[in-house]
Amino acid sequence: GAMGGSASLIPRDLLGEYQELTFLSKQEILLAYKRFSELLPKEERENACSVRVPKSQILTLPELRANPFQHRICHVFSTSETRDDSMSFEDFLDMLSVFSDSATSDIKSHYAFRIFDFDEDGTLDRKDLEQLVNCLTGQGEESRLSSAEMEQLIKNILEESDIDKDGTINLSEFQHVVSRSPDFASSFKIVL
Amino acid sequence: EEPHGAAPVGFLQELPSCQSARRRRGGTQERRPALLSTAGSRGAGTLLQDADDCPAREHPVCMAEKRRIRDSQQADTERLSRWKKWRRTSSKALKKALSEVKSLSAYLVLWRHDIHNIEGKFGTGIQSYFSFLRFMVLLNFVIFILMFSFVTLPTVISKYKIFNSTIVYISSKNIEDICTIYEPSGNKGLVYFYIYLKDLLSGTGFLEMTSLFYGYYSIDAVSISIMNYNFPLAYLLATFAYLALSFLWTLKRSVEGFKHNLVHDADPFQSYCNKVFAGWDFCITDPSAAWLKHCSLLYELQTDLQEEKLKQRIAERRMKEKLRIYSLRIFINIIVIAILSGCFYTIYRVTVFSQENSNDIDNANSQINLLVQYLPSMVITLANFVGPLIFSFLIRFEDYTPAFEIKLTLLRCVFVRLANIGVLLFSLWSQISHCGSDKCKPCGYNYKLYPCWESDVGQEMYKLMIFDFIVILAVPLFVDFPRKLLVTHCSCKLVQWFGYKEFEISDNVLEIIYGQTICWIGTFFSPLLPAIATIKYFIIFYVKKIVLIQTRKPAARPIRASSSKFFFLVVLLIGLLLAFIPLGVSIASIPSSKACGPFRNFNTSWEVIPNTVLEFPTGLQQVLFGMASEAFAVTFFLILCIIMFYIIALAQAHKRVVEELREQLVLESRDKMFLIRKITEAQR
16 A cells, blocks of 8 residues: 555665654654655655755645744754755654654753744744744734733743743743643644 | 843853753754854763763754764764673663554554544644543443453353352351342243333343342352352452552543642643643644634633733722622522532432332333432433533622632532432432331341342442433434524524534533443442443544534633643542542441342451451461551551651752742842943953
8 A cells, every 4th residue: 555655665774763763653754754755746756755845835734734833843843955944854754753742841842942932042032922922822913912911921921931030031941831831742742 | 130132142152051052952053163162171072971861862953963963872882891782782672662562552542543633623622531531431441341350250150150160159147037038020921122121221120130230249159160269359359459440540640741840839720831832732733723723822811811910909909898709709608508408408309209119019110110210310410410500600709710710610510410429329328228117127228128239229320320321412412403503594693692502621521520430339339330331431432523523613711721631630530539438338337238249148348358357367367457456547647647747848948949049040140141241341
């Protein structure tokens, strides 16, 4: 069947290597390969392992199309030198590995921090938090919090998580607050 | 508070703490050269050490980097001693084998695909309900296997004389003959078909003689070739085993993945960070579900912010206001207690009526008899339905914050559902031990009406379970489906105001817990009840799935705490602990029936254990009896108290240290900013 066909397209040692370097099981890697090659046009499916898929194609995946953080996810996991957020198969596997069930919470919180850091300065400051909340509540104008509510919300968030009171949340503070969050492990998960 | 932008960013990025954070981050390509040069003497050594500590896949870097780390780890392994090399390779092989086993066992998981689809369409809140259903199916199946293999299987083997086994009947001398008369009215001769149906629904007639009920197991020991199987002891120990298993399994699941912060008093479910950082379900695949999620997140955040303002207002209440509110609350609580008492009294009277009239031979075969037998179940279901409505109406007057309102209503609903079962059992016992005119003297219980009272209790539990199942099947079919049709096709204003039914998670969970408590209490009196429960929950999964897909409207106010896994399991534990009480009373204090069951030769069911202990060697006997004595209990209790006080003191000391460290961190951060600004000024 389809599974058998794709198994023959990933060489055995590469499959073993992927199993070792990610948190995915063999079936999950094969399924990822199948879904990744479906994003490519027919001619390029043969060497799917070395081709880069443009961002617009990646965003057609059902797991990402409804996600408000889709652009950030593509940007964080893409290793493209031309910075066009295109993803290779290995980037795709990296992404699925972080979002899988068996990934450690350390890794998940690390990448969550990078995804939420919209301006990529290494900390979550007020602007990042504002953008984060706007992503959560929806894109329309009527689905945003008023500026007074936003102020209050950001003040509460910083009060809970900013330990050294410098007005920003750095990585260790983020990891600390997320480790106490009961819903994080179950919500930060994508399974194909 | 000094603004962050005042100090130049360049300096901050050279600080050692920032370097180590970036190293853990794994940085992008261009920053690497800077990292290597400024890391200096710490760089090479610590990088290597970092790589050694954990496998390559736990590093948050891209695939190419992970390959490099793994290669350098392997190069290291070459240099290590043989012992360390062997240890490392064997641990790797072990991890690989474990992951293979795990991936294989993932295929055995029940309903994996269905639950995955539900998660994608409706989010993790609703998915947690269906995972909970799956857990119930598994739990009941395991309990069934336990009871079947230790209780039913030996009985069946010995009754049909398989494996050369025989039943051993031990007759005891000091039982009055009158207590041992038991003639269940199994159907003899030609009867109408509907009698069979009636018996199936009420557990009487032909069903009473089957292995479903306690009365079938009237054997004292089973001997298979040379082994002697102490059946009463096995029955009692199997009961304790399934209770302990349920307790431990539920406890294990509720502790998994939940790290409660014991130092700060903040409620982890109400925390804003939890709602914002863990707010989005990344598994949602359906755009309409995503839109619903956006709306509900917006609503939740706005409600919480308003609630905070409300709390401030509450804190500023004056004394007169407070007095008014408190007296109103006390009044409403009295009303609630009055309603509950009325409810309990009704159940008591109905049970007594039902018991008296169903034992009446005259209308033993009419349809009314079935109705009378089901009367307690119907009243309980009605109370379970009406109670929450009344509570949610009354709580509006008590002026609590919305989150607390929901919690309190839930607590009251849970209490009503579980207490109803308790009242039913209590009224049954009062009937069984009702010694009006010296009826109980010979046997200790009312032997005329209840020669085999455990079977009767088992029948009541069986009826409760069947009726619960019928209601869960009938309500979607006869209430929700017509309602949906009406709302879709009729545009009358009243009907539109009624609206679609929401998929209310907390109501559904309470239904399950009510059913499971019945099962736990009933399994002692009816060992095959868990099998019925397994089938029941199996069917309910598909029914609820269809209801959910048809409704397409998750609740508008998803309260995080009430839809979380933790809430389900805590309420399940409450149900289990409340189930211990009736079982404890039945086993230890009510005399077991002398006409049927494995405990005919004992005063109470519990007596098996002391009798068995008396057969142990003297030394062991003394130890065990010593453990049950008062001296030991008091000493044990005192030691537990001392340990508890010690741990509380330790926790308070830790809390103080954490507070001090937090203050110090804030001061250090300010110092850092100040110094950096001074350096920048000095440089200019």
